[in-house]
Amino acid sequence: MTTATTTAPPVLHLAGISHTYSGQRRRTTVLRDVEYTFERGTFYTILGPSGSGKTTLLSLASGLDTPTRGSIAFNGQDLSHLGLGRYRNKHAATIFQQYNLLTYMTALQNVTTAMEITGAKPATGSRKARALQLLGDIGLDKAMATRNVMQLSGGQQQRVAIARALACDVDILFADEPTGNLDEGTAQGIIDTFSDLAHQQDKCVVVVTHSQRLAAQSDRVLNLRKGKLTEQANTP
Numbered sequence: 001m002t003t004a005t006t007t008a009p010p011v012l013h014l015a016g017i018s019h020t021y022s023g024q025r026r027r028t029t030v031l032r033d034v035e036y037t038f039e040r041g042t043f044y045t046i047l048g049p050s051g052s053g054k055t056t057l058l059s060l061a062s063g064l065d066t067p068t069r070g071s072i073a074f075n076g077q078d079l080s081h082l083g084l085g086r087y088r089n090k091h092a093a094t095i096f097q098q099y100n101l102l103t104y105m106t107a108l109q110n111v112t113t114a115m116e117i118t119g120a121k122p123a124t125g126s127r128k129a130r131a132l133q134l135l136g137d138i139g140l141d142k143a144m145a146t147r148n149v150m151q152l153s154g155g156q157q158q159r160v161a162i163a164r165a166l167a168c169d170v171d172i173l174f175a176d177e178p179t180g181n182l183d184e185g186t187a188q189g190i191i192d193t194f195s196d197l198a199h200q201q202d203k204c205v206v207v208v209t210h211s212q213r214l215a216a217q218s219d220r221v222l223n224l225r226k227g228k229l230t231e232q233a234n235t236p
């Protein structure tokens with residue numbers, strides 16, 4: 001008799017990926033034969049020393065760059081067949097370390113534009129109302145939301161980047177040091193939001209961080225060291 005086990009369905013598979021940057025003088029191999037399967041309904045953190053390749057790994061997994069070797073599949077489909085643009089627009093949202101906001105727009109316009117591009121439709125109400133709600137939830141009131149993003153502080157811009165990613169109803173959310181510029185209370189609110197996205201909305205959330213405190217609140221902690229990705233044994 002076989003025993004039935006319930007496992008979360010895989011959403012993203014990294015199959016033997018390696019990545020080398022080719023400079024004018026030398027080549028730097030950052031990732032070496034990384035093999036890992038990310039699942040829905042799970043909140044992951046990736047830890048590793050500075051320069052170990054965390055941002056590189058995120059840029060490959062989020063479809064911004066392609067690995068030198070190996071392949072990446074979303075829901076069983078190779079990203080090169082699905083199309084990186086389609087993957088980024090429809091299935092994966094990324095909160096970048098540098099925020100990558102549209103600097104000629106307001107905070108609100110940054111969020112609504114992303115919703116239009118990804119086709120995200122709120123369950124009720126308009127995109128504008130949903131965007132204002134998301135911005136409000138992380139502490140940016142209407143006056144701030146309608147200000148040009150260049151007139152916001154670094155921490156406020158980071159919150160706009162977070163609201164923009166949350167507004168896109170995608171399967172996977174990637175975030176690169178998303179709480180680095182935030183005070184403790186706001187950072188905790190963001191961590192709680194990531195946790196809810198994974199556990200209540202069945203999303204896959206992958207966060208790169210240096211924060212042990214953040215990592216301790218995730219479901220699975222991964223370590224990137226010397227080009228290899230390993231899962232911490234004590235994660236559930």
Ligand SMILES: Nc1ncnc2c1ncn2[C@@H]1O[C@H](COP(=O)(O)OP(=O)(O)OP(=O)(O)O)[C@@H](O)[C@H]1O
Nearest residue numbers: 021023028030048049050051052053054055056057
């Ligand atoms: N475009 C590039 N060209 C050449 N080398 C690069 C490039 N981007 C990153 N690197 C190098 O690859 C290595 C990994 O960089 P990466 O930014 O992925 O590390 P990280 O773990 O995210 O670092 P940190 O924690 O400091 O943000 C570093 O040695 C970096 O100098």
